[in-house]
Amino acid sequence: TLARHDPDCIFCKIIAGQIPSKKVYEDEELFAFHDIHPAAPVHFMIVPKAHIPSLAQATEADGALLGRIMLLAPKLALEQGCNPYPEGGFRVMVNTGAEGGQEVHHLHVHVMGGKRPWSRG
Ligand code: 5GP
């Protein structure tokens, strides 16, 4: 079974407050913070506090956790200044593995939005 916390993981350190971040949200099992290199006017990430390396390691037992992330995304998106659906909206993205473009190996859900054009994508 996987450790809940990886002492070498940058996102575990952010969750623990050992590395500063611009926090958007926190509860017992989730943490959200702004991306240090935003690819859109609004760009934050929602992460489980438990160290799951990627979506490829999520199991049936993580189903409710993943569902909570998906339902939190639209709430936080509006709070962070994304415009309302359908004219506004936001993008949810989970890079997984090297070919999926994943650079940090702690599961994270990108939420991006705001007026276009964006700097990337
Ligand atoms: P990935 O490519 O793994 O999906 O995305 C990792 C994201 O984490 C990147 O968009 C990158 O800008 C962001 N990131 C990497 N290191 C840090 C950090 O120390 N603080 C914050 N806030 N974001 C980070």
Ligand code: ZN
């Ligand atoms: Zn971690």
